[in-house]
Structure formats: structure tokens, C-alpha cells
Amino acid sequence: xxxxxxxxxxxxxxxxxxxxxxxxxxxxxxxxxPTIFEVVDADQLNAVAAYGGFPTxxxxxxxxxxxxxxxxxxxxxxxKIYELVINNDPCYAYLLGSNGxxxxxxVMAHVYGHCDFFKNNAWFAKTNRRMIDDMANHGNRIxxxxxxxxxxxxxxxxxxxxxxxxxxxxxxxxxxxxxxxxPPVRHDEDDDDAxxxxxxxxxxxxxxxxxxxxxxxxxDAERAELKKELERKENFPSEPMRDVTLFVLENAPLKNWQxxxxxxxxxxxxxxxxQGQTKIMNEGWxxxxxxxxxxxxxMEAKDLICYADHCSGTLAGSRTRLNxxxxxxxxxxxxxxxxxxxxxxxxxxxxxxxxxxxxxxTKAGLGREKIFEVRRVHNDLTFIDExxxxxxxxxxxxxxxxxxxxxxxxxxxxxxxxxxxxxLLYNLTNMGRPIIYVTDGNYKNRGELLLEHRFSGAELQQxxxxxxxxxxxxxxxxxxxxxxxxEGATVLWSFDGKSHTSSEDKKKA
Numbered sequence: 280x281x282x283x284x285x286x287x288x289x290x291x292x293x294x295x296x297x298x299x300x301x302x303x304x305x306x307x308x309x310x311x312x313p314t315i316f317e318v319v320d321a322d323q324l325n326a327v328a329a330y331g332g333f334p335t336x337x338x339x340x341x342x343x344x345x346x347x348x349x350x351x352x353x354x355x356x357x358x359k360i361y362e363l364v365i366n367n368d369p370c371y372a373y374l375l376g377s378n379g380x381x382x383x384x385x386v387m388a389h390v391y392g393h394c395d396f397f398k399n400n401a402w403f404a405k406t407n408r409r410m411i412d413d414m415a416n417h418g419n420r421i422x423x424x425x426x427x428x429x430x431x432x433x434x435x436x437x438x439x440x441x442x443x444x445x446x447x448x449x450x451x452x453x454x455x456x457x458x459x460x461x462p463p464v465r466h467d468e469d470d471d472d473a474x475x476x477x478x479x480x481x482x483x484x485x486x487x488x489x490x491x492x493x494x495x496x497x498x499d500a501e502r503a504e505l506k507k508e509l510e511r512k513e514n515f516p517s518e519p520m521r522d523v524t525l526f527v528l529e530n531a532p533l534k535n536w537q538x539x540x541x542x543x544x545x546x547x548x549x550x551x552x553x554q555g556q557t558k559i560m561n562e563g564w565x566x567x568x569x570x571x572x573x574x575x576x577x578m579e580a581k582d583l584i585c586y587a588d589h590c591s592g593t594l595a596g597s598r599t600r601l602n603x604x605x606x607x608x609x610x611x612x613x614x615x616x617x618x619x620x621x622x623x624x625x626x627x628x629x630x631x632x633x634x635x636x637x638x639x640x641t642k643a644g645l646g647r648e649k650i651f652e653v654r655r656v657h658n659d660l661t662f663i664d665e666x667x668x669x670x671x672x673x674x675x676x677x678x679x680x681x682x683x684x685x686x687x688x689x690x691x692x693x694x695x696x697x698x699x700x701x702x703l704l705y706n707l708t709n710m711g712r713p714i715i716y717v718t719d720g721n722y723k724n725r726g727e728l729l730l731e732h733r734f735s736g737a738e739l740q741q742x743x744x745x746x747x748x749x750x751x752x753x754x755x756x757x758x759x760x761x762x763x764x765x766e767g768a769t770v771l772w773s774f775d776g777k778s779h780t781s782s783e784d785k786k787k788a
Contacts (some may be wrong), residue, residue: 287318288317288318289316292380296380296383296384297314297316300388303572303576304395307568307571307572309392311370312369312370312408314369314390314394315369316373319373319375320377321375321377322350324363325353327363328345328360329343330342332365333365333410333411335418336414336417336418337418337543338422340434360375361375366410367408368408368409370390370394370397371411381578381589384578384582385573385589386569388573389565392565392566392567393561393564393565395564395654396557396561396564396654400557400658401655402453402553403553403557405452405453406549406550410550414547417543417546421433421543424539436537439751439753441544442749442750442751443527443750443751443754444545444547445712446522447521447523447548447549447552449552449556451521456522516717519718520716520717521714524544524548526717527751527754527755530720531754531755532756541754555710556658556710559603559662560607560654560659563607563609564654566593566594566604567607570590570608573586594608601706609671610671611653613671614649614650614653615649618645619645620642621645622636627639653666660704663700663704667703669696677699678693679692679703713735714732714733715732715733717730718731722760727757727759727760728751728757728759728760729761730760730762732761734763738763738766741772744772745779748761748774749774752775760773760774769782
């Protein structure tokens, strides 16, 4: 991969364009961190993209593989990265040096939309705003371990960690899942009750003062709390735990350097999680603002053809996949139009006249205010659930498709609105990844690990599950199991370090 520390600074012309784009963005009410643009060549941009948008990361073969894929796609004319921006304070964005002035205008306007979204969307509120520095520190720590313990050993361990990096609780930054208060202070070990784990704290006192220093009500309350705590400890964990990576980090027999590497992988997974949760909204928001700023302020006559060509390519539909830019921007425009016309609320919903609904216009003028509110509080799942309507689905001819075993092809499953919306929501739940919980860290009282797949519309793929169990075994050092649904039946897949088995296999035997 090419060196990334020789980025070019902006020319006077680009500095003036940045000043203009920033002025237009702020005039519309966009609020963002200071934004620093760097000019890079195609090799450097592909290398930064391979690192997830950062100029440096920890060393691992997957980054090189990603770079080679991006580089070949660019060389063969199959793909081209126009912009890249990091959720950081300040925000760093990269401009492709070979782009023309029209593209630079468009990209800068697009970037300011992203920067506003990063700063103001609730799902990014808990992210690390100094991650560019922490990424560099992570890289130094892992390089240090490679020098001490060997590149192959550390890299193989990273492979295991990456297999479970998605097994996190994406809502935990916003919800307190457990009580992390310190354990209560215990009494003197010489006390006759020291062997009783439910005996409360007793302070030394004169006999006639004991009922004041150690009141019965307080002692009874503490004894009851200790009993509850003891009951919770009998289950390990006390309740099913969604953050599998954290459970492994806290309970697996890891060496110090291994625990540090796993904590690095987990921290970075939580940093990137909101980007997966808001892909449609984020890209739609940036597209909305670059189109608004370009068409109303920044575009000159000479820019028109280039702008139209590149925007049409970005927003083009596909028969095989969803375009987040297209769906996001069209939903924002639909929301703005509906709230400008007052086409919402009880009166509108209760109107049975289709023609009247189509021409409904109370001149409420709340559209711009509404999309700023939506940008602030929603993620993709709630965005689609709340604002994808039957009328929108029909107007944009949305449909769901899936793989048909009989024909061996992907075919249209349904054009019915409930089915289309349900399929889309399934794909967005947990960013389209299986929902996994740790249910028992001492399965069958043998120190084995039991996971549970919470069925959310899609079955767990056996080959992926087996690979993940193999990696988990290397971390847990004991047999691992996962319970899932397969064609409506509950199945237990297991790996003992040598072979994969399932409850179905045992029944057949």
C-alpha cells in the first residue's frame, strides 16, 4: 500500500471553493465540526478507503486485500471513489486530485452534509470524536505485540477477533444494561458469620449502642440484597448478554496482550456501528444537501453536464441491490413535501378520498424543520418504519426479491407494500446481521459456552456459524455451542475443537 503521509494541501482555487461551500451549508442551518480537506491521488484514496477512511490502522492482511480490490476496480474503470470523510473532530475529508472543479464542488457540498449528520445525529452522540488519534495508537500497540510475540501469532489472533467483532450490542452505548457498582464492603474475617455470604456489613460498637450503629432494618435490607446478588451469580451471566465480545473479553482465559487486542477490535467495532445503522439516512442527507447547494447556488453553466452525469450515476437504481443514496434522498424529499403540504396527522390519515389526499395542501410549511428533526433522532430502521408509505412504495416501484431454489435465480418475491416494507426492515434489523446472545458461560457445568440466535426473520447460515464457532473456541478454549432455528425447528450446533456437530446429526445417529 502507498505511503499516506504526503497529502497535498488545497490550491487557492479549492480554498475559495471550500469557503463558498461552507458558507452555503451554514446558511441552510447545517452545523458541523471544523472540516479539513486533503488532496490525494487515486492510490492514496484507495489505501485510505481500505483502512476504513483513516490514514493509519493496525497491520492486517485484510486491509491489503481490500486495497487490491479497490485498486483493480479503479484501474479497470469499474469503480471510483469520489469522496471520503471521517467522523472526527475536526472532520477529515479527502479529495481525488484528478477530479475536475465541478466534482470538487459537489464533493465538498456532499461532505458538509455528512459532517452535519455526524455531529447532530443521536446515534453518533456516543462515538469517539478523537478516533483518528486512537486508531494510530491502536496500530502502534499491535505492532509492538507483533515485535514481541511474532507477526503470525498476533495476526492469527486478530483473525479470531474479527470473526466476533459483529457480536456486539449496538444499543448499549445508549442504554445501561447492567449495574457496575462495586461489591459491598465485607466485615472482619474473624467474625463468626464470615463464612455466610449473605451476612451484612456489621460495624464494631459497644453492646448498648449496637442497635443504633447496626440498625435491624438496614441489616435486613442489606441481607436481602446480598441474597439477590448471590442468586444472580448462580446464573452465568445472570441474564442473556448481547455483547458477546465483552463477555469473552471479561471471562475467557486470555493473555494480557490478547485481551488488549480484543478490546481494540471491540472499540473500533462500536465506533463504526452507527455508520452501519444510518447508511441510508446519512447518504440521503448528504445527497439532499449537495443537490440543493449545487442547483441553487454553486453550479455554473459549464458545470451542468458533468454534474448531471455524475449525479445520475450515483442515484441510478439497480435490479439486484438497494441504492442507499437514492432511497435516502427520495424519502427526505417526500417528508419535506408532505410536511410542507400538511399531509400528515389525524385529519389526513382519516381522509378516505384518494384524490383529496393527493391534492392535500394546508400550506403548513414545516418540511425543512421536519427533515432536520428526522436527521437528529432516527436511524435507518426507524426511518424506514416511520416514513416509508404505501404511496411512496408505489411511486418508486419498490419490490422485494429473493433466491428461488426451483429456478436457481434471484426473482421478484412480492410487490405488495407490507411484504416490501417487512423485507426491508428485516434487512436493517441489527444492520442485517444475526442477533446473538450469550445465555450460559458454564453450559452443563463444564465451562462451555452456549449462545442463542434470536430469530429475526432470517435463518443463520450454517457455514458462517461454524466458522464463528471455530474462532470462538480459540478464544474460549472450551467447547462452544449455538442454539438456532432451522426450518422452524430448534437446532444446537457445537464445536469441541475437533469437529462440528448438531443436534440433528445426533438424532439421525
